[in-house]
Amino acid sequence: MEGESAKRRLAAILCGDVQGYSRMMGADEQATLRALKGCHEVMRRVVAAHRGRVVNAPGDSVLAEFASIVDAVSCAAAIQSELGSRNAAAAPEARMAFRLGVNLGDVLVDGEAIYGDGVNVAARLESLAEGGGICISGSAYEQVVGKVKLEFDDLGEKSVKNIARPVRVYRVRMAARLGTDPESSRLGSVPESSPAATRRSSGSVPESRSSGSVPELPAIAVLPFANMSGEAEEYFSDGITEDIITDLSKLSGLLVIARNSTFTYKGRAVDVREVGRSFGVSHVLEGSVRRAGGRVRITAQLLEAKSGHHVWAERYDRELADVFAIQDEITHKIVAALDVKLLRGEQASAWRHLLPDPQALDAWYRGVDALNRLQREANEEAARAFAEVIRAAPGSPLGHLGMAWTQLSAYRYGWSASPAKALEESAALAREALRLDERCADAHALLGFYHLLCGRNQDAIAAGERSVELNPNHADNIANFGCSCAVSGRPAEAIGLMRRAMRLSPMYPAWYLNILAFAAYAVGDYEQAETAARQGLERDPAYADCRAIAAAACHALGRSDEARREAAELVRRDPTYRLATLEGRLAIVTDRALVERLLGVCRELGLQ
Numbered sequence: 191m192e193g194e195s196a197k198r199r200l201a202a203i204l205c206g207d208v209q210g211y212s213r214m215m216g217a218d219e220q221a222t223l224r225a226l227k228g229c230h231e232v233m234r235r236v237v238a239a240h241r242g243r244v245v246n247a248p249g250d251s252v253l254a255e256f257a258s259i260v261d262a263v264s265c266a267a268a269i270q271s272e273l274g275s276r277n278a279a280a281a282p283e284a285r286m287a288f289r290l291g292v293n294l295g296d297v298l299v300d301g302e303a304i305y306g307d308g309v310n311v312a313a314r315l316e317s318l319a320e321g322g323g324i325c326i327s328g329s330a331y332e333q334v335v336g337k338v339k340l341e342f343d344d345l346g347e348k349s350v351k352n353i354a355r356p357v358r359v360y361r362v363r364m365a366a367r368l369g370t371d372p373e374s375s376r377l378g379s380v381p382e383s384s385p386a387a388t389r390r391s392s393g394s395v396p397e398s399r400s401s402g403s404v405p406e407l408p409a410i411a412v413l414p415f416a417n418m419s420g421e422a423e424e425y426f427s428d429g430i431t432e433d434i435i436t437d438l439s440k441l442s443g444l445l446v447i448a449r450n451s452t453f454t455y456k457g458r459a460v461d462v463r464e465v466g467r468s469f470g471v472s473h474v475l476e477g478s479v480r481r482a483g484g485r486v487r488i489t490a491q492l493l494e495a496k497s498g499h500h501v502w503a504e505r506y507d508r509e510l511a512d513v514f515a516i517q518d519e520i521t522h523k524i525v526a527a528l529d530v531k532l533l534r535g536e537q538a539s540a541w542r543h544l545l546p547d548p549q550a551l552d553a554w555y556r557g558v559d560a561l562n563r564l565q566r567e568a569n570e571e572a573a574r575a576f577a578e579v580i581r582a583a584p585g586s587p588l589g590h591l592g593m594a595w596t597q598l599s600a601y602r603y604g605w606s607a608s609p610a611k612a613l614e615e616s617a618a619l620a621r622e623a624l625r626l627d628e629r630c631a632d633a634h635a636l637l638g639f640y641h642l643l644c645g646r647n648q649d650a651i652a653a654g655e656r657s658v659e660l661n662p663n664h665a666d667n668i669a670n671f672g673c674s675c676a677v678s679g680r681p682a683e684a685i686g687l688m689r690r691a692m693r694l695s696p697m698y699p700a701w702y703l704n705i706l707a708f709a710a711y712a713v714g715d716y717e718q719a720e721t722a723a724r725q726g727l728e729r730d731p732a733y734a735d736c737r738a739i740a741a742a743a744c745h746a747l748g749r750s751d752e753a754r755r756e757a758a759e760l761v762r763r764d765p766t767y768r769l770a771t772l773e774g775r776l777a778i779v780t781d782r783a784l785v786e787r788l789l790g791v792c793r794e795l796g797l798q
Contacts, residue, residue, distance in 0.1 A: 466495025
């Protein structure tokens with residue numbers, strides 16, 4: 191090996207493999223290989239964006255090399271963030287949890303291949319990581335601490351196979367990182383899982399918390415309840431979990447972590463103490479669901495996050511029609527255990543049963559599950575399920591709300607032959623949901639987005655504010671309200687709202703950062719604007735709007751050469767990019783002087 195063709199050099203090494211790969215192959219080889227191919231494409235793209243190279247990717251593994259350990263660790267975090275978002279949108283059988291290890295060490299180079307202890311240590315670190323997690327070596331930690339916006343847990347020294355000396359291991363706190371939004375082409379976005387997150391939105395109006403501050407409240411993360419009924423029933427256990435999150439999130443005296451963040455733990459062995467640290471919560475709820483015939487068994491346990499000790503545990507064996515009653519009991523017990531202070535009206539309104547018919551409930555859960563897959567065929571499947579809900583429970587707003595989301599998705603993703611008609615139909619369905627129950631928070635949120643698209647900014651703000659009043663813990667609705675404020679001359683308020691949404695959903699997507707960056711630029715806080723934009727680019731290097739804002743912020747901070755490099759990088763990544771695209775998206779901004787200033791800077795930097 192150490193012949194004339196082999197050389198030594200210091201390198202940053204990233205190793206990864208799929209947790210449970212053999213089991214997945216045994217269950218469905220073709221589906222597993224398709225999912226693996228998609229993950230490898232993501233990883234190759236992200237590695238290249240972080241100035242690395244994929245050395246090899248045999249089977250479910252990947253080996254990459256970087257000249258910079260900062261690039262390597264940042265890349266690992268970006269990979270897990272992108273794969274987490276991909277998994278959230280994928281069918282359960284297509285979800286792949288990669289374990290990543292990163293090391294800084296000496297390697298032996300032979301042509302394109304690399305060998306030696308530097309590689310071996312990275313491979314051993316990968317085996318110590320959890321699915322969806324990252325472990326790095328002490329040598330890597332010493333070089334990156336303070337240079338990356340990541341937090342680490344010191345796991346101490348570990349003896350690993352075929353390595354003579356113990357290796358110091360640090361674990362990256364992934365829940366503190368950001369997700370990426372698959373649709374990075376606009377200032378804001380409607381929630382990807384809106385009905386799942388607010389499906390039974392009916393609550394009394396609490397005191398407004400739209401100013402953006404998040405007070406210190408009892409905080410809880412509801413982990414996905416385990417499905418004990420077989421794969422075909424996955425949607426049902428997910429629906430139960432999301433309903434409990436929704437019930438709790440309507441209580442203003444409790445901070446509830448968003449579904450999109452907690453569901454990153456789905457299918458994983460969990461240490462509740464880690465969950466508590468990652469999400470900054472005092473308590474964790476977990477459980478399981480088994481459905482058989484007309485009966486359902488639900489177990490639930492509330493745990494103290496700091497110690498992992500049980501606060502209470504309960505098993506419910508009931509008729510299927512009693513599902514809501516079980517959810518109510520769980521919610522009541524959490525309220526009592528955490529000493530949550532309820533505002534007037536919350537006690538009565540937090541537990542209203544809008545789908546008492548078991549068939550309507552099942553259809554609703556199936557519709558939400560299909561809608562969240564973000565595929566044309568699945569969207570049509572969701573529409574059929576929501577039509578069942580309307581037929582079975584015509585007095586409930588939920589069937590109309592679900593159907594509204596399918597129409598909006600058809601508009602957004604080009605699945606409709608008549609996009610304008612689909613958009614108008616989504617608004618009409620949302621209005622019908624509100625006619626049946628004015629307190630349906632998600633319907634207000636959908637109308638807020640609709641009004642913004644139509645240039646009715648003040649109507650958008652009113653609808654967004656109402657949705658947040660009704661559900662003070664819905665992170666995506668808060669973020670979309672923040673977007674409406676950012677483009678309507680209220681950027682300072684938008685900053686507070688975005689920070690609040692980020693606290694409620696620690697795994698927040700990149701579009702949150704784009705809104706925050708724009709709002710910060712609007713108030714003249716160019717350092718915050720640059721920081722937010724660059725964090726968005728860490729998650730999605732092709733996010734054109736974030737790069738344009740980063741360039742403009744650098745220019746405002748007097749770093750013109752760096753600003754021009756960012757503008758040139760934007761065009762390099764997308765040679766078809768035209769400034770008219772950004773100008774079109776900024777058409778909804780009411781502060782036209784701000785728009786002209788931003789566009790003028792972009793033109794000065796060479797964008798056309």
